[in-house]
Amino acid sequence: MGKRVSGLTLAFLSPLSVAQNQVNMSPGVTEIGADIFELHMLIMWICVVIGIAVFAVMFYSMYAHRKSKGHQAAQFHESTKVEVAWTVVPFLILIAMAVPATSTLLEVYDNDEAELDILITGYQWKWKYEYLDESGEPVAFFSNLATPQEEIYNTAHKGDNYLLEVDEPLVLPTNTKVRFLITANDVIHSWWVPEIAVKRDAIPGFINEAWTRVPEEGIYRGQCTELCGAYHGFMPVEVHAVSRPEFDAWMAAKRGAAAAESQLAMQTLAVDDLMDKGKAVYDSACLACHGAQGEGGIGNAIAGSAVVLGDLSSHMAVVAKGVSGTAMQAFGGQLSDVDMAAVLTYQRNAFGNNTGDVVQPGDVTGIKNG
Amino acid sequence: MGDHHHGPAQGISRWLFTTNHKDIGTMYLWFSFAMFLLGGFFxxxxxxxxxxxxMQLVEPGFFNQMTTLHGLxxxxxxxxxxxxxxxxxLIPMMIGAPDMALPRMNNWSFWILPPAFLMLASTLFMEGGAPAFGWTFYAPLSTTYAAPSVTFFIFAIHILGVSSIMGSINIIATVMNMRAPGMTYMKMPLFVWTWLITAFLLVAVMPVLAGAVTMMLMDIHFGxxxxxxxxxxxxxxxxxxFWFFGHPEVYIIILPAFGVVSQIIPAFSRKPLFGYASMVYATASIAFxxxxxxxxHMYTVGMPIAGELFFMYATMLIAVPTGVKVFNWISTMWRGALSFETxxxxxxxxxxxxxxxxxxGLMLSIAPADFQYHDTYFVVAHFHYxxxxxxxxxxxxxxxxxxxxxxxxMYNEAMGKTHFWISFIGFNITFFPQHFVGLAGMPRRIPDYALQFADFNMMSSIGAFIYGASxxxxxxxxxxxxxxxxxxSDEKVWDGAEGLEWTVPTPAPYHTFEEPPLVPKPAGTI
Known part of the structure; x- marks a missing residue:
């Protein structure tokens, strides 16, 4: 089946893997995706055939048995034979459908012998990816919507991958069985990439499993598919499948960056650097709720906020630990000390909050350690 | 016994204090139409x-309030x-009863509805906004992460549940106790049968829904x-x-609809319903x-494979009794004398x-395929169909x-037919393209979407405006x-109509069947 599938999928895999006005499911690039597609088409065609037969009878009757044509009504009203027939025949058709459905389902559930484990955690409203079974510096990062607010609010031209693009995509090696461990930090999300036919709910406190083996390099896009709050429509999934060597190089670069980041935490940074980095962190982590100008929205306003203008350690406590019972998350586990210092500096100096305070990574580490 | 032949009281007290099944039925119908317009506006x-x-008109958070309230x-x-x-x-008129068995409760079960919906609608004006977690209100989005108005939502759901349970008890009591002599169960019109079964479903599952929202209440307020x-x-x-309630709920909605169709198709085919007994058994099988x-509804939550298989096979089975019904309706039309009034x-x-x-629905029942359909517009198209x-x-x-x-x-037939055609066309323009965008990967409950879905969404919106206007x-x-x-003034308004309700004068007097009627012949014969 594998060979036939790859022939089929070539036609569908445009560089953007988006087709305008697509009307059918995509078979995707994986073997399971193709199996599901075939199952979908099989059931659909069975329904189409039954539908044509049933409606043909009905339309014939509506044409031929009209009162206006003088047709006299017959008075028959039961027949055990036909009742038995149209109970038994559909039942047999259902059994014929259940056989391939069962075998495909068993395949989907075969999570064994994965070569790479990735923990996916859903947050309101972003995904976190952690590569688990690699030795050395751990690699973990958040993947946020990259589409600018100007495109969403129609003041800028919308790009080709509008709402389906992220700042840091998930990178997978091709031809490798990858197991996803899927969970959530707050509410239920659902991680879906149609082209690789993986959809699993991300449930806080529980870990679900799913797997894939992507045979072809490419960019595959998906979205969160479980209502998870206001910005449910704005947490896309972007997967880059690359060759094994390319993947290894990417992984090495990621580790290097992580090491550099921990070096940075030891240093004293320039105010401008902190403000630039702080704006980047703010835009990806805070903006959705607190507004592009700190004007507030789902969350309180940052501009002129008593918390932000007040004592640094209580400001950091709110950012790091969140506010229970509200949508304010605990960002302590999400932001590095450098990012935390930068975003605190930014919040205390942007939007007219001209406190002049500069928070260094060392200060953050200091407050953390009491 | 009932020796006072009186008409309705005058003024507003007629409606507030009425125990008459026709008045209460009228109020239910007008109320539901008002709600239909409100939900349609959303x-x-x-x-x-x-x-x-x-994003053009509303903010994403408000969009979620709209989808939630629309569904609810x-x-x-x-x-x-x-x-x-x-x-x-109809039930008292169809079984030859003078009224419902529990008329005062009947009044109460209606009159608690308007305050419940007033309260639900008022959440739109509360701080934090109305419920925004979908009509399925999955926890913890509806508990820890919900706006404070969720408490009012819970109270409203409780009241609706009480109303439904009282209404169903009334229907069960009426059908079991107040049939005219000779009106055996297997002579009852199919509408009465489907409602009797629906009422049992309601009594069984509304308390489960009440349990769910009570547990939410406890989680939110009592730790x-x-x-x-x-x-x-x-x-x-x-x-x-939720779905132990929610799945029977969809049959609670559709079984009475089956009953209606089973009354009307024979009337305009001028031929008795084909397979009456099998219709009753099919309804009962669907209910079971x-x-x-x-x-x-939960194939993607990570159930064990045995669970997935069981629920897949059981779901596929529903196609059998449902198919029987469709085949029976078409056989009823077959060789009838059909006319096509509204x-x-x-x-x-x-x-x-x-x-x-x-x-x-059959396609969605196939668990592996559902991994691609689940929570997309394909599902939205399915359940709106x-x-x-x-x-x-x-x-x-x-x-x-x-x-x-x-x-x-008599209503205006030309206007009725126009209404049908605009509805039929508008409906299909709205919902047929949603199959396409769903299969192409558009999730449901999103306020904004990727560009490749744009054309079909515009089509869908145009269709919705047409359908709404109709x-x-x-x-x-x-x-x-x-x-x-x-x-x-004909008792039988339609020449092919059968049943006791067509033996009383037209318009139906305020009180009917104060004397039980003679039930002449089994249903299903002419």
């Missing part, structure tokens, strides 16, 4: 925002009360952790409880199966579109069919009929 807001990609108002405010109204009007893993609970438990398929047109529309919705083209079309057919009997005046024509036609329709 749908128009949704479709207007989705007309083009990008349509399911609990429009469809369910409309069929209860129909049951009130329990039913649905929070942090305290030893489980968010998926919520889904199991509805209790053991709930987790097919009620028949809506029933044929029902038959075609409900069957399409049944096919997509069964809820709107199923329940709402059949309800509309019912109004056109029985309205002349209720008010003694309901105003319906309203106009009904009001014009009541006020100034052409009077009809």
């Amino acid at each position: 749908a128009m807001v949704i479709r207007a925002e989705l007309f083009q990609p990008g 108002v349509m399911v609990f405010g429009a469809i369910m009360p409309s069929f209860v109204g129909l049951a009130n009007w 329990t952790s039913f649905f929070s893993a942090a305290g030893g609970g489980d968010p998926v438990l919520f889904q199991h409880i 199966l509805s209790f053991i398929v709930w987790a097919h 009620p028949m047109l809506f029933c044929i529309g029902f038959l075609i579109l409900f069957t399409l919705g049944g096919f997509t 069964v809820m709107v083209a199923g329940a709402v079309f059949s309800m509309t057919a019912a109004v056109y069919y029985w309205l002349p009997k209720w008010c003694g005046r 309901q105003l024509l319906f309203l106009y036609n009904v009001v014009a009929t009541i006020v100034a329709g052409k009077p009809v």
Whole structure:
């Protein structure tokens, strides 16, 4: 089946893997995706055939048995034979459908012998990816919507991958069985990439499993598919499948960056650097709720906020630990000390909050350690 | 005994204190139509925002309030009360009873509804906004992460549940105790049968829904952790409880619709219903199966494979009794003498579109394929084919069919047919393209979407505006009929209509069957 599938999928895999006005499911690039597609088409065609037969009878009757044509009504009203027939025949058709459905389902559930484990955690409203079974510096990062607010609010031209693009995509090696461990930090999300036919709910406190083996390099896009709050429509999934060597190089670069980041935490940074980095962190982590100008929205306003203008350690406590019972998350586990210092500096100096305070990574580490 | 032949009281007290099944049925029908317009207005807001990609009219949070209230108002405010109204009007007249068995409770079960919906609608004006977690209100989005208005939502759901339970007890008591002599169970019109079974479903599952919202209330205000893993609970438990209610709920909505269609198709085919007994058994089988398929809404939550397989097989089985019903309706039409007045047109529309919705339902039952369909617009298209083209079309057919009997005046047939065609076309322009965008990967409940979905969404919005506008024509036609329709006085308004309700004078007097009627012949014969 594998060979036939790859022939089929070539036609569908445009560089953007988006087709305008697509009307059918995509078979995707994986073997399971193709199996599901075939199952979908099989059931659909069975329904189409039954539908044509049933409606043909009905339309014939509506044409031929009209009162206006003088047709006299017959008075028959039961027949055990036909009742038995149209109970038994559909039942047999259902059994014929259940056989391939069962075998495909068993395949989907075969999570064994994965070569790479990735923990996916859903947050309101972003995904976190952690590569688990690699030795050395751990690699973990958040993947946020990259589409600018100007495109969403129609003041800028919308790009080709509008709402389906992220700042840091998930990178997978091709031809490798990858197991996803899927969970959530707050509410239920659902991680879906149609082209690789993986959809699993991300449930806080529980870990679900799913797997894939992507045979072809490419960019595959998906979205969160479980209502998870206001910005449910704005947490896309972007997967880059690359060759094994390319993947290894990417992984090495990621580790290097992580090491550099921990070096940075030891240093004293320039105010401008902190403000630039702080704006980047703010835009990806805070903006959705607190507004592009700190004007507030789902969350309180940052501009002129008593918390932000007040004592640094209580400001950091709110950012790091969140506010229970509200949508304010605990960002302590999400932001590095450098990012935390930068975003605190930014919040205390942007939007007219001209406190002049500069928070260094060392200060953050200091407050953390009491 | 009942020796006072009196008409209705005067003024507002007629409606406030009435125990008359016809008055209460009328109030239910008007109330549900008002809710239908309100829920429809929310749908128009949704479709207007989705007309083009990008955010134009509303904020994402408000969009979620609209989808939530649209679902809640349509399911609990429009469809369910409309069929209860129909049951009130028709069940006593169909079984030859003078009224419902528990008339005072009947009054109460209606009058608690308007305050409940007033409270639900008032959440729109509360701080933090209305519920924004979808009509399925999955925890913890609906508990820890919900706006404070969720408490009012919980209270409203409790009241609706109480109303439904009282209404169902009343229907069960009426059907079991108040049938005219000779009206055996297997002679009852199919509408009465489907409602009897529906009433048992309601009594069985509304307390489960009440349990779910009570557990939410406890989690929110009293520190329990039913649905929070942090305290030893489980968010998926919520889904199991919700869908144990929710799946029978969809049959609660559709079974009375089956009953309506089973009354109207024979009337305009001038031929008895084919396979009466098998219709009764099929209805009962569907009701039974509805209790053991709930987790097919949850294929992606990570159930063990044995669970997935069980729920897949059980769900597929529903196709058998549903198929039997469709085959029976078509056999009823076969070699009849068909005419196509408005009620028949809506029933044929029902038959075609409900069957399409049944096919997509069968596709959705296939668990591995559902991994690609789940929570996409394919599901949205599916359930609107069964809820709107199923329940709402059949309800509309019912109004056109029985309205002349209720008010003694005939509706405008040309306007009725126009309403049908605009509805039918508008409905399909709205929902057929949603199959496409769903299969192409558009998730449901999103306020903005990727560019490749733009054309079909615009089409869908245009269709929705057409369909929405056609309901105003319906309203106009009904009001014009009541006020100034052409009077009809034949007891049998339709020459092919069968049943006791067509033996009383037209318009139906305030009190009917104070003396039990003679039940002449078994249903299913002429």
